[in-house]
């Protein structure tokens with residue numbers, strides 16, 4: 139199989155769902171690391187200046203207008219549109235530290251198929267989780283671990299990164315905040331190699347939360363039940379061989395990655411940023 143990128147350097151796409159995040163996007167933008175090659179913003183019909191601000195910050199970004207509400211739908215559209223070898227999802231509200239993308243990508247290149255952020259590992263944490271949210275998340279995490287044989291420490295957290303070859307197994311087909319749960323369960327059912335990375339979540343900088351602990355908690359519980367009885371898209375041997383070929387982390391080494399003296403960072407058109 140032909141390597142995904144001509145220089146054996148994975149292209150990294152960042153998918154950002156937005157709903158009225160105009161004030162937060164500049165804070166997020168200033169921390170996005172150089173490793174990110176492509177930005178895909180999926181807006182859920184914001185009524186503030188989110189789209190204009192996104193266009194100004196990232197003139198080369200792909201900005202999608204999602205007709206239907208819901209973070210799950212937004213991410214599904216963003217994943218479809220992203221062209222990277224590695225896809226990272228991050229919230230727009232400046233609650234997640236974009237610099238952590240570097241450690242997520244390192245774990246992917248070291249052999250993981252899917253890396254999930256966790257606020258419960260050493261060096262992770264949250265100044266945002268309320269007691270009720272944390273209790274619900276822990277209960278749901280334990281339930282998933284029991285039902286699907288996983289050893290996750292954090293189920294309902296929206297900061298993840300994965301190789302493109304995970305997309306058919308993820309097959310994101312849900313509407314709302316149950317999306318992280320759905321993805322975490324489907325990668326486990328598919329037998330993908332999942333790693334957790336410590337992540338620190340802050341309080342959103344501006345604006346209101348769109349999540350309702352009770353109604354969204356119930357949707358997440360419903361997703362767990364459906365996934366425990368529903369279909370499984372496992373990796374075939376051919377899928378696994380293709381994934382291993384594509385998993386550049388196995389073969390990648392900094393010295394080999396240079397191409398005629400240029401560094402791997404030169405290999406992709408740099409993401410244009412404006413102040």
Ligand SMILES: Nc1nc2c(ncn2[C@@H]2O[C@H](COP(=O)(O)OP(=O)(O)OP(=O)(O)O)[C@@H](O)[C@H]2O)c(=O)[nH]1
Pocket residue numbers: 154155156157158159180181182183204206207208209212228229230231233266296341342346347348349
């Ligand atoms: N496109 C789109 N994005 C959404 C929608 N709902 C939420 N988002 C985005 O999804 C991300 C997570 O939503 P939040 O409202 O921050 O949810 P949360 O992190 O659980 O809540 P807080 O802890 O209070 O921030 C943010 O970037 C939102 O702008 C939606 O219906 N459509």
Ligand SMILES: [Mg+2]
Pocket residue numbers: 229231233342
């Ligand atoms: Mg948030």
